[in-house]
Amino acid sequence: MKKRILTIIFLFPVIAAYGTTESLNDLLKRLDQTIQEKEVYTEIKEKRILELKHMLNTPQISPEQVYEINRKLFEEYRVYICDSANCYAEKNLAIAKMQNNQEWIFASEQRLINILTMTGMYIDAVERLNAVNINTLDNNEKIPYYNNRKEICDYYSHNNVYWEKYKIKGMAYRDSLLAFLDPETNHYKFVYSEKLFDEGNLDLSKQVLFDMLEKSIAEDHDYAMITHSIAKIYQKENNTELQNIYYALSAIADIKNAIKENASMQQLAISVYKSGDINHAYAYICSSLEDAIFCNARLRTVEISKIFPIIETSYKEKTIKQKNQLQVYLLLTAILSFFLILAVFYVYQQMKKLAIARKELHQVNLQLKELNNQLYQKNLQLEETNHKLFDTNRIKEEYIGHFLDLCSAYIDKLEDYRKMLFKKASASQWESLFITLKSKEFIEKELEELYNHFDNIFLHLYPNFIEEFNQLLMEEERFTLKQGELLNPELRIFALIRLGISDSSKIAAFLHYSSSTIYNYRTKVRNKAAVPRDKFESLVMGIG
Numbered sequence: 270m271k272k273r274i275l276t277i278i279f280l281f282p283v284i285a286a287y288g289t290t291e292s293l294n295d296l297l298k299r300l301d302q303t304i305q306e307k308e309v310y311t312e313i314k315e316k317r318i319l320e321l322k323h324m325l326n327t328p329q330i331s332p333e334q335v336y337e338i339n340r341k342l343f344e345e346y347r348v349y350i351c352d353s354a355n356c357y358a359e360k361n362l363a364i365a366k367m368q369n370n371q372e373w374i375f376a377s378e379q380r381l382i383n384i385l386t387m388t389g390m391y392i393d394a395v396e397r398l399n400a401v402n403i404n405t406l407d408n409n410e411k412i413p414y415y416n417n418r419k420e421i422c423d424y425y426s427h428n429n430v431y432w433e434k435y436k437i438k439g440m441a442y443r444d445s446l447l448a449f450l451d452p453e454t455n456h457y458k459f460v461y462s463e464k465l466f467d468e469g470n471l472d473l474s475k476q477v478l479f480d481m482l483e484k485s486i487a488e489d490h491d492y493a494m495i496t497h498s499i500a501k502i503y504q505k506e507n508n509t510e511l512q513n514i515y516y517a518l519s520a521i522a523d524i525k526n527a528i529k530e531n532a533s534m535q536q537l538a539i540s541v542y543k544s545g546d547i548n549h550a551y552a553y554i555c556s557s558l559e560d561a562i563f564c565n566a567r568l569r570t571v572e573i574s575k576i577f578p579i580i581e582t583s584y585k586e587k588t589i590k591q592k593n594q595l596q597v598y599l600l601l602t603a604i605l606s607f608f609l610i611l612a613v614f615y616v617y618q619q620m621k622k623l624a625i626a627r628k629e630l631h632q633v634n635l636q637l638k639e640l641n642n643q644l645y646q647k648n649l650q651l652e653e654t655n656h657k658l659f660d661t662n663r664i665k666e667e668y669i670g671h672f673l674d675l676c677s678a679y680i681d682k683l684e685d686y687r688k689m690l691f692k693k694a695s696a697s698q699w700e701s702l703f704i705t706l707k708s709k710e711f712i713e714k715e716l717e718e719l720y721n722h723f724d725n726i727f728l729h730l731y732p733n734f735i736e737e738f739n740q741l742l743m744e745e746e747r748f749t750l751k752q753g754e755l756l757n758p759e760l761r762i763f764a765l766i767r768l769g770i771s772d773s774s775k776i777a778a779f780l781h782y783s784s785s786t787i788y789n790y791r792t793k794v795r796n797k798a799a800v801p802r803d804k805f806e807s808l809v810m811g812i813g
Contacts, residue, residue: 293510296517297541297549303524304556314527318345336364336373343380347387348490348530351565355384375406379413386421387530389567394421408449412456415446419460424568440467455481455491462498466505475502493522497533504540513540520553529564531557535573542580551584716781724755727764731813738763741808746797758782762790763809771806 291299321342325335339361346354358380365373378397385394398417406414422439443460450457458481465474478499485492500515519533534557542550554577561569693702728734738760739747748760756764758780765776773787780787791806798805 291514293514293517296514296521300517300521300537301549301552303521304552307524307556310525310527314345314349318342321345332364332368336361339364340380347380347384348528349564351384351388351530355381355388358384375401375410376413379417382417383413383420386417386424387566387568389424389571391421391425411449412446415442415449418442419446427568427572440464459494459498466498466502471502471505475499478502488522488525490522490526490528493519493526493528493531493533496522497536500533500536504536509540509544513537513544516540529560530566530569531560532569534560535569535576538580539576542576542583547580547583547587550580554580720761720780721755723764724761727768728755731764731767734764734767734812735760737812738809741800741805742794742797743799759790759794762787763794763806766806767809767812769810 321338324330324338327334339357343354343357343361346357358377362374362377362381365377378401382394382397385391385397394417398414398421401414403411403414419439419442422435422442425435426433426439443464447457447460447464450460452458452461458477462474462477462481465471465477478495482492482495482499485495496515496519500512500519503509503512503515516533516537520531520537522528523531523533534553538550538553538557541553554573558570558573558577561573735748735750735756742748748757750757750760761780762776765779770776770779773784773791776782777784777787795802795805800808
C-alpha cells in the first residue's frame with residue numbers, strides 16, 4: 270500500500286500534465302469505444318491516402334514531385350499496409366535510378382529495407398544492407414543505415430535461438446546510431462531511452478520519455494510510441510496498473526492514427542489476461558490480430574498467433590461456463606415461473622371475487638354520486654339565488670337611503686325655486702320670470718348633479734367597475750376618463766345594465782337620451798369587446 274501511494278505521489282504531476290488522471294477502468298472503457306470507432310479512423314486515413322494518389326494524376330507532373338508524393342504515400346502506408354509501402358518504395362527506387370540520383374537511390378533502398386524487416390524478410394533486408402559501402406556514406410546517410418541494422422538485430426533477438434548474440438550486435442549498432450543523431454531530436458531520445466532501459470537505468474529512461482511526452486502532441490504517432498515505451502518500463506518494474514494504463518493510452522493513439530503495425534494492444538491483451546480479465550483480453554487480441562493481418566506484418570502476426578489460442582481457449586471456457594450457468598438460471602427461472610403461474614391463478618380467482626364485489630359497490634357509488642350531484646346542483650342554485658338576493662337587497666338598501674336623501678334635497682330645492690318664482694311674481698318682474706321659466710339651466714344643473722350622485726353611489730357600490738369593464742374590451746378600445754370625470758355616458762349605460770336595468774327605453778328615460786341613441790351606444794361598445802359579443806352584457810352583469 271505504501272509503495273502504491275509513493276508511486277502515485279511521484280507520478281501525480283506527470284499524470285496531471287498528460288491527461289492520465291483517468292482510472293484504468295475508465296481508460297479501458299474509452300479503448301473499447303475507440304475500437305468500435307476503428308473504421309472511422311481508417312476512413313480518415315484512406316481519405317488522406319486518396320488525396321495523395323489524386324495528386325499523382327496532375328498533368329505534366331515532374332519526376333521530383335512524383336518522388337515526393339510517393340515518399341509521403343510510403344510514410345502513410347509504412348505502419349498501415351506494408352505491401353503498399355513496399356510498392357511505393359520500389360516505385361521511388363525506379364524513379365531514382367532513372368534520374369541517376371544517388372541520394373534518392375540510397376534513401377529508397379533504406380525505406381525498402383525497413384519494410385522488409387517489418388514483414389520478416391530478414392535475408393533480403395540483410396543482403397541489401399550488405400551491398401552498401403559504408404565508407405561512401407555521409408553522416409546523415411549513416412543514420413537510416415545504422416537504424417536498419419539495429420532494427421534487424423532487434424527483430425532477430427526476439428525470434429531467434431541466438432537472441433543474445435543479435436542483442437549484443439544490436440546494442441553496438443545502436444551506439445553507432447547515437448553517435449550520428451542530433452541529441453535534440455525525438456529519434457535520439459527514443460534510442461537513448463532504449464539504451465538506458467537495457468542498461469537497467471529505468472528512472473533516467475523514464476525521465477527522458479516523460480520529457481518527450483510533455484512536448485508531444487496528444488495522441489499522435491510519437492505519443493503512441495512514447496506511452497508504449499513508458500508502459501514497458503512499468504512492466505519491467507512489475508507495476509501492472511500503470512503498465513496497463515500506458516499500454517491503453519498507446520493503443521488508443523494507435524487506433525486514432527490508423528496504425529496497424531502496433532504492439533501496445535497485443536501487450537495489453539496479454540497483461541489483462543494475466544490479471545484475469547478474459548473478456549477484454551480476447552477483444553484486444555482479436556483487434557491486434559486483425560490489424561496485423563491487415564498490415565501484413567508477419568512478425569507481429571506470428572507473435573500474436575502464439576498467445577491467441579491460449580486467450581481464445583480461456584475465452585471459450587469462460588463462455589461455456591457462463592452458458593452452463595445460464596442454463597441453471599433458466600431451469601430455476603422455469604421452476605419459479607411454474608410457482609408464479611400457480612400464484613397468479615390463485616390471485617386471479619380472488620380478483621374475480623373482488624371484481625364482483627367492486628362492481629356491486631360501484632353501482633352503489635354511482636347512485637350515491639348521482640344523488641350527491643343533484644344535491645350539489647341544488648346547493649349551487651340556492652347559493653346563486655342567495656347571492657342575487659343579497660346583492661339585490663344590498664343595492665336596494667343603499668339606493669333607498671340615497672333616494673330618500675335625494676328626494677328630501679330635491680323638495681328643498683323645489684321649495685327654494687318656488688319662493689324665488691313667487692318673489693319675482695310678487696314684484697311684477699314678469700320679464701325676468703319669463704326668462705327663468707324659459708331657461709333649461711336649472712334642469713341641466715339638476716341632471717348634472719343627479720348623474721354625479723349616481724356615479725358616486727354606483728362607484729361606491731362597485732369601486733372596481735371601470736377596471737373590470739375595461740378588461741372585457743380590446744386593449745386599444747379601453748375607456749380613459751377625463752380629469753374629474755367619474756363615468757362617461759357609455760360607462761353610465763352599462764352601469765345601469767349592471768344594476769339590472771337592461772331595457773333601452775328605461776335607460777333612455779333616466780339619462781334623457783333617445784332609445785336609438787342608447788341602442789347605438791350599446792352596439793358600439795359591444796363591437797369593441799375582447800370577449801364574445803353575445804356574452805358581453807352577461808359578463809358585465811358579473812362585474813363586482
